Amino acid sequence: MTTPALTLPEAVAERPLLAPPAPADYLHGGGVRSWLLTRDHKRIAVMFLGATSLALLLGGIFALLLRAELLTPGPTIMSAEAYNRTFTLHGIVMIFMFMIPAIPTVFGNFLLPLMIGARDVAFPRLNLASFYVYLTGSAITLTSLVAGGADMGWTFYVPYSTTSPSAVANVAFGVFVLGLSSVLTGINFIVTVHTMRTKGLAWHRLPLFVWSLYATSIIQVLATPVLGMSLLLVAVDRLWGIGIFDPALGGDPLLFQHLFWFYSHPAVYIMILPAMGVISEVVCAFSRNPPASYRAIAYSSLGIALVGFLTWGHHLFVAGMSLLDGAVFGVLSMFVAVFSAVKVFTWTLTLRRGSVSFETPMLYFFWFTFLFTFGGMTGVAVATSSLDIHWHDTYFVVAHFHFIMVGGTLTAYLAALHYWFPKFFGRRYNERWATIASVTVFVGFVLTFVPQFLLGNAGMPRRYYAYPPEFQWLNVLSSGGASILAAGMLLTLVGLVYALVAGPRSDRNPWGARTYEWLSASPPPTENFEGELAITRGPYDYHLPE
Amino acid sequence: MAEHFESVERKDQAAHLGMWLFLASEVLLFGALFAVYAGYRVEFGYEFVVASSHNSIAIGTTNTFVLVTSSLFAALAVHAARSGRLRRAAGLLALTIGCGLLFLGLKAVEYGEHFRAGILPGNHYHYAALPTHAANAFFTLYYLMTGLHALHVTGGMVALGAVGYRAFRGAYSAERHLPLELAVLYWHLVDVIWLFLWPLLYLMH
Amino acid sequence: MEPEATKPTERAMPLVLAWALLCALTATSFGARYLPLGVFATPVALAIALAKASVVLVSFMRLRHEATSVRLLVWVAFGTVVLACAGVIGDAGFRELAPGPQFATTEAHGISRQEP
Numbered sequence: 016m017t018t019p020a021l022t023l024p025e026a027v028a029e030r031p032l033l034a035p036p037a038p039a040d041y042l043h044g045g046g047v048r049s050w051l052l053t054r055d056h057k058r059i060a061v062m063f064l065g066a067t068s069l070a071l072l073l074g075g076i077f078a079l080l081l082r083a084e085l086l087t088p089g090p091t092i093m094s095a096e097a098y099n100r101t102f103t104l105h106g107i108v109m110i111f112m113f114m115i116p117a118i119p120t121v122f123g124n125f126l127l128p129l130m131i132g133a134r135d136v137a138f139p140r141l142n143l144a145s146f147y148v149y150l151t152g153s154a155i156t157l158t159s160l161v162a163g164g165a166d167m168g169w170t171f172y173v174p175y176s177t178t179s180p181s182a183v184a185n186v187a188f189g190v191f192v193l194g195l196s197s198v199l200t201g202i203n204f205i206v207t208v209h210t211m212r213t214k215g216l217a218w219h220r221l222p223l224f225v226w227s228l229y230a231t232s233i234i235q236v237l238a239t240p241v242l243g244m245s246l247l248l249v250a251v252d253r254l255w256g257i258g259i260f261d262p263a264l265g266g267d268p269l270l271f272q273h274l275f276w277f278y279s280h281p282a283v284y285i286m287i288l289p290a291m292g293v294i295s296e297v298v299c300a301f302s303r304n305p306p307a308s309y310r311a312i313a314y315s316s317l318g319i320a321l322v323g324f325l326t327w328g329h330h331l332f333v334a335g336m337s338l339l340d341g342a343v344f345g346v347l348s349m350f351v352a353v354f355s356a357v358k359v360f361t362w363t364l365t366l367r368r369g370s371v372s373f374e375t376p377m378l379y380f381f382w383f384t385f386l387f388t389f390g391g392m393t394g395v396a397v398a399t400s401s402l403d404i405h406w407h408d409t410y411f412v413v414a415h416f417h418f419i420m421v422g423g424t425l426t427a428y429l430a431a432l433h434y435w436f437p438k439f440f441g442r443r444y445n446e447r448w449a450t451i452a453s454v455t456v457f458v459g460f461v462l463t464f465v466p467q468f469l470l471g472n473a474g475m476p477r478r479y480y481a482y483p484p485e486f487q488w489l490n491v492l493s494s495g496g497a498s499i500l501a502a503g504m505l506l507t508l509v510g511l512v513y514a515l516v517a518g519p520r521s522d523r524n525p526w527g528a529r530t531y532e533w534l535s536a537s538p539p540p541t542e543n544f545e546g547e548l549a550i551t552r553g554p555y556d557y558h559l560p561e
Numbered sequence: 562m563a564e565h566f567e568s569v570e571r572k573d574q575a576a577h578l579g580m581w582l583f584l585a586s587e588v589l590l591f592g593a594l595f596a597v598y599a600g601y602r603v604e605f606g607y608e609f610v611v612a613s614s615h616n617s618i619a620i621g622t623t624n625t626f627v628l629v630t631s632s633l634f635a636a637l638a639v640h641a642a643r644s645g646r647l648r649r650a651a652g653l654l655a656l657t658i659g660c661g662l663l664f665l666g667l668k669a670v671e672y673g674e675h676f677r678a679g680i681l682p683g684n685h686y687h688y689a690a691l692p693t694h695a696a697n698a699f700f701t702l703y704y705l706m707t708g709l710h711a712l713h714v715t716g717g718m719v720a721l722g723a724v725g726y727r728a729f730r731g732a733y734s735a736e737r738h739l740p741l742e743l744a745v746l747y748w749h750l751v752d753v754i755w756l757f758l759w760p761l762l763y764l765m766h
Numbered sequence: 767m768e769p770e771a772t773k774p775t776e777r778a779m780p781l782v783l784a785w786a787l788l789c790a791l792t793a794t795s796f797g798a799r800y801l802p803l804g805v806f807a808t809p810v811a812l813a814i815a816l817a818k819a820s821v822v823l824v825s826f827m828r829l830r831h832e833a834t835s836v837r838l839l840v841w842v843a844f845g846t847v848v849l850a851c852a853g854v855i856g857d858a859g860f861r862e863l864a865p866g867p868q869f870a871t872t873e874a875h876g877i878s879r880q881e882p
Contacts, residue, residue, distance in 0.1 A: 137566075139565070141579075203579075210574055240587070245593060259683070264697050336861070338862060340856040581840075585840075595851055599855050603859035633782065633784075764795065
């Protein structure tokens with residue numbers, strides 16, 4: 016079935032009027048208009064890659080500003096008001112514009128159809144709509160910048176969010192629209208997995224990344240509307256004084272927290288599950304080994320999605336919630352650790368008797384495993400309500416969730432970016448450069464967030480503008496780490512942009528992986544596969560010829 | 562648009578599953594409000610329930626019959642379309658929309674009575690007969706739930722109008738009338754949600 | 767899936783019967799309001815609502831003809847709503863220290879909560 020990829024010289028393809036009769040791959044052919052109105056899942060993925068990268072850059076700049084401000088105990092570069100607005104936008108941009116959409120919309124969009132041997136996702140027009148809804152939501156969110164910023168934190172807690180004089184409504188409405196984009200993508204993916212699998216692709220032959228996307232999509236479809244409703248209630252309250260959570264009208268602000276975390280806790284699994292899928296693919300490809308247990312990884316994804324819905328109350332331990340809920344949610348929260356541990360052990364066992372090589376994606380696998388395990392264990396610690404009373408709203412929690420989100424999701428995102436870079440663009444990045452960048456990211460990350468664990472344990476509250484002088488050395492360390500992390504990201508960016516322009520051409524399957532996306536050319540032709548793909552083996556059958 | 566599916570049946574199956582997923586997300590949108598209702602119900606207890614008796618049971622119950630009947634018309638419209646009687650299907654959809662209009666009309670009458678009595682949402686509430694926080698919260702929720710539902714009724718009528726018009730023009734056939742089925746599915750969901758709103762907002766005492 | 771549209775066997779009568787059942791259940795629910803059911807009033811009303819919703823789903827929405835995945839989805843969505851309500855009730859109904867309405871002392875627009 017494999018025909019060598021016909022690659023037109025770019026010079027030909029870039030002449031828009033020439034309109035080559037059969038574009039060699041999805042990247043070439045057509046002008047700007049054909050990109051903006053495309054229904055090709057691969058082009059939509061590349062557009063999402065651009066958009067979410069900008070969000071990452073923006074969120075990163077906010078983070079650096081925050082760390083610069085925290086270099087000294089008092090005012091450093093900005094006012095307290097500006098600081099509040101900066102950490103709010105850092106959280107909003109990173110979570111709703113990068114972490115939640117990034118891996119599903121970029122790598123999910125690109126790879127899901129390829130991995131199941133389909134021509135496209137089930138609803139290509141809806142897919143494009145999701146992209147523009149994402150852009151609209153992001154634009155609405157960012158109008159808050161023009162309106163002077165919003166200062167309620169990414170959690171929108173009432174009653175402050177309904178009384179703050181800043182531009183909360185813009186952000187609430189923007190995030191509502193972003194949520195719509197998330198739901199549309201989720202619906203599309205679930206239907207695609209159910210109806211578009213090619214001949215011979217039974218459920219237990221699906222690559223593990225597909226399982227993780229499937230579990231993620233379930234959360235997106237079922238949890239996002241609850242967030243939408245709770246943010247709508249905040250926005251409506253600000254507009255018309257509905258005050259459903261307003262204590263002055265007898266309302267109960269805790270109900271908002273319940274609704275908010277009913278989404279936002281499962282949302283952390285929206286962020287981490289696709290990352291786990293990426294890691295599953297990477298560890299198999301670079302140890303040339305099937306997963307130690309395919310079913311353990313596949314089913315624990317569904318398990319995490321399920322249990323993820325049962326744990327939201329652990330965010331309310333010290334908010335005045337009942338002891339009953341406190342006990343129930345505390346215990347249930349720990350079950351997530353069981354499923355996560357199943358995954359970590361299975362990945363580690365996959366290395367056994369494998370032929371392990373240490374290319375950049377595999378480095379990120381190691382960073383991920385290390386950081387995620389650390390972050391996960393501190394998660395069990397804060398799920399213990401008696402301990403959480405001490406750590407709640409301190410830098411300990413900040414460090415915990417950054418270990419999961421940055422140490423987990425971001426490293427997996429970078430692993431995916433390097434692993435599938437040849438698939439996306441048909442070029443190789445420079446391995447040595449990428450290794451240096453990867454190590455820099457890891458060192459910077461550890462240096463940024465380990466001091467924050469210590470700060471939190473010593474009692475420094477999160478979101479504070481000023482702090483006692485004895486906390487300064489740890490804060491300086493953390494800010495220094497953030498600079499190294501930023502340098503690592505910059506190195507990554509430079510390396511990948513250089514590879515995009517001048518990297519050597521890649522083979523169809525440079526890593527010798529067995530998952531089905533590598534059966535098509537790199538970069539894939541517009542129609543993905545020549546004719547219909549028939550699957551006769553599993554996605555990790557390294558003992559069989561490709 | 563269908564060419565990337567392996568068959569027409571597959572495409573229908575995909576569209577149905579997609580629609581049901583969308584309906585599930587709609588259920589959760591209302592689910593958030595149901596959860597708030599549950600919270601206030603147990604917090605305020607009796608006073609919260611008392612407020613519901615200030616709603617018109619007559620209007621609420623009539624509206625339940627109206628929506629249930631509209632759902633029958635909608636289901637019969639699909640039945641007619643499946644046997645190729647498209648004019649009949651369009652007529653039944655017109656009846657469905659008529660029921661929807663009647664529902665909204667009664668709702669408007671009810672809202673009007675509430676407005677005159679000072680039963681308004683949030684901090685605009687000034688109903689002298691029931692000056693409690695519990696009643697205030699109940700009626701704020703009442704407006705949010707029924708208001709969101711009314712928006713869905715309106716959206717459903719627009720969708721039904723669009724597919725009804727196309728059925729009338731003969732754009733469908735006994736085999737190909739997917740948009741009609743999907744729009745009717747949506748309408749049924751609007752009905753199902755009302756089936757839960759009605760006892761919670763009108764029948765408690 | 768075979769296109770069932772061409773089958774002449776499908777009748778409209780079950781739909782009408784389902785409607786009659788829905789009307790009967792609505793009348794039952796309405797009647798139950800006036801019975802002295804005490805704490806069971808709400809569970810009974812919700813159970814009847816659930817029965818009616820099932821009729822609409824199975825008969826009108828043709829759930830029987832849908833794929834297993836769709837039937838599963840209906841359960842999952844319903845379960846998720848129940849879960850949200852249960853979690854909220856587990857908090858709101860069992861608080862030792864309630865920051866909610868009991869502590870509301872601010873008088874808004876002349877409305878004050880009656881003392882418990």
